Amino acid sequence: MIYRASTAEEAVKLRHENPSSVYLAGGTEIMRLGSSAAADVIIDxxxxxxxxxxxxxxxxxxxxxxxxxDIKEAEVIPSFIRxxxxxxASLQLRNAATVGGNFALRRTDSYMAAALLASECEVEIMCSEGVKKMAxxxxxxxxxxxxxxxRFIVDTKREGRVKRISRASHMHAAVTAAFSGGCYAWSVSGSGTAYGHSRDxxxxxxxxxxxxxSAEYKRYLASVLL
Ligand SMILES: Cc1cc2nc3c(=O)[nH]c(=O)nc-3n(C[C@H](O)[C@H](O)[C@H](O)COP(=O)(O)OP(=O)(O)OC[C@H]3O[C@@H](n4cnc5c(N)ncnc54)[C@H](O)[C@@H]3O)c2cc1C
Structure with missing residues (x-):
């Protein structure tokens, strides 16, 4: 079943009414055959x-x-997030995949999660009680x-860096690590995400x-990337 939401409030209401539901943004994950994010109801x-x-x-x-x-090309966005x-690596995927979809997935090989977490940005979300702003x-x-x-709200002056190690640019990342303004973040494939002000x-x-x-290889990468 697919519903086409015409307002953010309607989308959230549908999401709460349907236990097995997902939002359709770029669809690059949920429309993928065998995706673990697939659900019975799709809210476009x-x-x-x-x-x-x-x-x-x-x-x-x-x-x-x-x-x-769009993010890659927007000069107003801090360069490490771009x-x-x-x-x-794929232009086709970059033209379809959204930043919201990427962050919401919380993948351990996420393109964006480490950089956004290290930027200590805020998000605005619509929930059943209305619009909320939070870290x-x-x-x-x-x-x-x-x-x-x-939306994501990022300080334009924020500086930082982000590094990603994978066997090839189009393959899944073993480790992605970011640093900005004293905050570190790591996404480690198949393992988890960590962020905070400690280098360790x-x-x-x-x-x-x-x-x-291997775990040993990824521990090594996480320890040296930043
Ligand atoms: C070949 C291939 C390789 C890929 N490799 C990677 C990879 O290495 N790293 C990686 O991170 N991703 C990868 N992806 C997955 C995916 O393309 C990205 O994560 C993408 O950014 C997801 O965005 P989307 O807009 O397509 O999300 P969708 O597929 O539309 O939605 C994904 C999830 O996000 C939720 N969602 C979407 N928008 C919102 C919103 N505004 N608010 C709350 N929840 C929302 C949905 O409910 C759903 O659960 C790959 C995909 C493909 C097809």
Whole structure:
């Protein structure tokens, strides 16, 4: 079943009414054959006006439906976040995959999660009680949240760096690590995500072997990348 939401409120209401439901943004994950994110009900949010990238008062607001290619090209976005969007090696995928979809998935090989968490940005979400603003990390830590990401709000002056190691640019990352303004973040494939102000924060992840490499290899990468 597919519903086409015409407002953010309607999308969130549908999501709460249907236990097995997902939002359709770029669809690059949920429309994939065998995707673990697939569900019985699809709530199409693509008609919502959530793809703008705008600046005001030293902040850049990135709509959740902005695609990775838009982010890569937007000079107002801090360069390390644009670099993270570039990690998606396929132009076709960058033109379809949205920043909201990527962050909401909380993948351990996520293109964007480490850079956004290290940026200590905020998110605006629509939930059943209305619009809320919160730290992106607070949203990230609640995978059960059914709210709709509306936008990411990032300090335009934020500087940082992000690195990603994979066997080839189009393959899944073993480790992605980012640093900005004293905050570190790591996504470790098949293992987890960690962020915070300690350089050793990656040690909080129970790092496991998977197809991207051995646990020992990934521990080494996490310890040296930043
Ligand atoms: C060949 C291939 C390789 C890939 N490799 C990687 C990879 O290495 N790293 C990686 O990170 N991803 C990878 N992906 C997955 C995917 O393309 C990206 O994560 C993408 O950014 C997801 O965005 P989307 O807009 O397509 O999300 P969708 O597929 O539309 O939705 C994905 C999930 O996000 C939720 N969602 C979407 N928008 C919102 C919102 N605004 N608020 C709250 N929840 C929302 C949905 O409910 C759903 O659960 C790959 C996909 C393909 C096809």
């Amino acid at each position: 949010i693509t008609a919502l006006p959530l793809s703008d990238i705008e600046t005001a008062d030293g902040k850049v607001s990135i709509g959740a439906l902005a695609v990775l290619q 670099d993270a969007a570039s990690f998606c 992106a990390s607070a949203y990230f830590d609640k995978p059960e949240c059914r709210g709709l990401l509306l 924060g990656w040690k909080n992840i129970d790092i496991k072997d998977d197809l991207t490499g």
